[in-house]
Amino acid sequence: MATKRNKDTSRTGYFGDFGGQFVPETLMTALRELAAEFESAMADEDFKAELDRCLREIGGRPSELYFCKRLTEQLGGGKVYLKREDMNHTGAHKINNTLGQALLALRMGKHRVIAETGAGQHGVATATAAAVFGLECDVYMGTEDMRRQALNVFRMELLGSRVVPVTSGQKTLKDACNEAMRDWMASVEHTHYILGSVTGPHPYPTMVREFQCCIGREARQQMLDVEGRLPNCIVACVGGGSNAAGIFAPMIDDDVKMVGVEAGGRNMSVGGHAAPLCAGEPGVLHGSLSYVLQDADGQTAPVHSISAGLDYPGVGPQHSYWRDTGRVRYTTASDDEALDALVALARAEGIIAALESAHAVAEAMKIAPTMGADEILLINLSGRGDKDCNEIGEILERRGKGFQTGAP
Numbered sequence: 001m002a003t004k005r006n007k008d009t010s011r012t013g014y015f016g017d018f019g020g021q022f023v024p025e026t027l028m029t030a031l032r033e034l035a036a037e038f039e040s041a042m043a044d045e046d047f048k049a050e051l052d053r054c055l056r057e058i059g060g061r062p063s064e065l066y067f068c069k070r071l072t073e074q075l076g077g078g079k080v081y082l083k084r085e086d087m088n089h090t091g092a093h094k095i096n097n098t099l100g101q102a103l104l105a106l107r108m109g110k111h112r113v114i115a116e117t118g119a120g121q122h123g124v125a126t127a128t129a130a131a132v133f134g135l136e137c138d139v140y141m142g143t144e145d146m147r148r149q150a151l152n153v154f155r156m157e158l159l160g161s162r163v164v165p166v167t168s169g170q171k172t173l174k175d176a177c178n179e180a181m182r183d184w185m186a187s188v189e190h191t192h193y194i195l196g197s198v199t200g201p202h203p204y205p206t207m208v209r210e211f212q213c214c215i216g217r218e219a220r221q222q223m224l225d226v227e228g229r230l231p232n233c234i235v236a237c238v239g240g241g242s243n244a245a246g247i248f249a250p251m252i253d254d255d256v257k258m259v260g261v262e263a264g265g266r267n268m269s270v271g272g273h274a275a276p277l278c279a280g281e282p283g284v285l286h287g288s289l290s291y292v293l294q295d296a297d298g299q300t301a302p303v304h305s306i307s308a309g310l311d312y313p314g315v316g317p318q319h320s321y322w323r324d325t326g327r328v329r330y331t332t333a334s335d336d337e338a339l340d341a342l343v344a345l346a347r348a349e350g351i352i353a354a355l356e357s358a359h360a361v362a363e364a365m366k367i368a369p370t371m372g373a374d375e376i377l378l379i380n381l382s383g384r385g386d387k388d389c390n391e392i393g394e395i396l397e398r399r400g401k402g403f404q405t406g407a408p
Contacts, residue, residue, distance in 0.1 A: 013202030016324060018317035021201040023287045030188045035203040037108050042210065047103065054099045055214060058132060060089045061096075063215070065222040071348040078232065078371030080364060082381045083219045083247060086353065092383030093215060093243045094125035098194055100211035102129035105192035112136040112191045116180040118145050118173030118239075119309030119356060120152025121383055122196035127161035129194075137161040140180045142171035145308045148391045170302055173239075173312045177286050197240025198316030201287030205316050212246025219378065220250055227376060233257040233367060236380040237359040238277065238330065239310040241319045243382035248328060249318075257329070260319060261363045263305035264332030270295060274303035276315045277323050277330040285314040291323065306335035306395070307355035307388075333362035339392065341365055342385065354383035355392070 013019050013035075021031055041047040055061040064087055068080040085093040098115075105113055113135050117123030123139040130137035139156055143165050146153050156163050169175035184193040198205045198212075223230050230251065236244035238260040248258050265273035273279065276291040283292035285300060293301040293313040305311040322328040333341070338355055341362035346352045353361060357380075364379045371377060385392070 013206075015205070015318040015321035018282070018288070018290050018320040019202055019205060020289050021287060022284045022289065023201050024185060026185050027188065027201070030184075031201055031203070033108065034104070037104055038203050038207050041104060041107060047107070051100055051103055054103070055096060058089060059095045059099060060087065061214060062218045062222075063087050065219065065226060068349050071345065072368070074348055075365060075368040077369040077373065078375040078377045080368050081223075081231065081376065081378045082351070083215060083378060085215060085243065085380060085382050086351070086357070086384035090121065090125045090128050091386065092121040092125065092354065093212060093246060094122040094196060095128065096214055096246070097196065097208050097211040097242060098122070098125040098129040101192065101194040101207070102133050102135060105135060105194070106133060108192065110190055110192040112138075112187070113194050114180055114183050114191055115139045115194045115196060116173065116176040117141050117152075117196065118176065118311055119307065119354070119383075120145065120149040120156070120387060121309065121354070123161070123163070124152050124155045124159070126194050126196075127156040127159035130161060131159045138164055138183070140164045140166055140176040140183070142166045142173065142175050144171040145173065145176070145311075149308055149387055150390070152387050172303075172308065174300065174303070181286065197242040198245045198318060199240040199286055199288065199290070199314060205288065205318055208242050209245040209249055209318065212242050213250050215243065215246040215380065216248065216250030219247055223376070223378065229376075230254055230256050231376040231378040232371065233259065233376075234378045234380065235259045235261060235360045235364045235367065237261050237310065237356050237382060238315060238319060239263070239274070239312050239356065240314070241316040243380055245316060245318060247380040248322070252327065258327070259363060259367070260328055260330045261359045262330060262332045263307060263310035263359060264334040264337070265304040265306070266335060268332070271302040272304055273332065274305045274311050274313065275332045276313060277319060278332050280313075282320070288317050290317040290320045291315055306338060307359065309354070309356040310359065331363060333359040337362040339395070342392070351381070352385040352389070353381055354385045355388045357382045358385075
């Protein structure tokens with residue numbers, strides 16, 4: 001594998017041709033301030049020590065590496081491991097990023113934070129960080145996502161944050177991002193926007209990736225400790241792409257295959273899926289140039305996914321770079337495949353994954369049987385599925401499937 005193509009050698013804030021700062025002038029001062037503060041914080045040993053303490057004492061890191069003995073036996077082929085981000089406080093990888101950004105907000109003297117959320121996990125993680133540090137917090141969430149993630153709405157409110165309903169567009173994640181950006185433009189002097197993924201204008205894609213790289217650094221060392229070598233393949237789901245970037249980046253220059261799994265939804269027609277890397281074109285969305293799902297007129301296309309966290313028409317610019325260089329292979333898992341994979345993992349290992357993470361499990365279930373018995377496949381299990389149980393039950397009931405999905 002050539003090292004050269006894995007290095008980002010372009011302008012600051014870009015990954016190859018992707019990235020940038022496509023925002024109104026009113027936000028440029030805040031973005032410059034944020035970029036400078038982030039760079040300063042990453043060189044500050046006291047800041048890094050405090051972040052490490054928060055990740056350990058609040059987030060519950062390090063997360064476990066788990067060998068799926070029964071699932072491996074059922075699938076045949078390679079050994080299947082999970083990186084258990086579902087075991088973090090708040091139930092997903094999102095807490096890694098929100099703790100880091102909340103500390104930056106304090107460092108910048110901001111007393112209010114805002115966030116967007118789809119599945120609600122980033123919203124809960126932001127609300128948690130705000131409660132820990134005494135920050136005022138508003139979280140924007142589409143009303144469709146509020147309906148299917150009612151538990152997380154309750155959790156955010158219980159933590160003292162205000163959930164702001166978004167009724168525009170499809171009432172999902174993209175629309176929540178739109179409203180959060182509007183709020184930030186009007187309140188930038190005293191508000192920090194805790195963006196939840198490796199999307200948006202520079203420095204967010206780099207900053208969020210770095211706050212999530214604890215996943216990959218831990219996984220790398222854990223695999224060496226347990227197996228004496230790195231995995232042959234890593235699989236992660238991709239919406240905006242923060243959990244995938246967090247596990248991919250620390251091993252991007254190693255001889256490890258990497259697969260990102262987007263939401264294949266109901267079908268791959270326009271409006272039936274949320275897979276910009278597999279079916280989109282380069283375009284600008286929420287402040288950066290990346291792959292975006294667009295209609296024939298170049299407008300952002302409607303999307304669909306069974307999982308609220310993958311229901312987004314864009315993706316992080318570094319994933320777009322990795323796609324075009326061929327370093328990471330991107331594919332899709334359908335709604336039905338994700339649902340079957342969720343049930344399969346629950347019955348084989350006693351672990352109920354988030355619907356987002358189940359997309360990665362679905363692809364892993366295809367890959368593992370093609371591998372040799374001495375090969376290793378690592379799944380980043382980005383979150384747990386408590387939040388999805390009511391929605392899953394309703395979907396199965398509507399489809400008349402009950403729990404007879406045909407999964408192992």
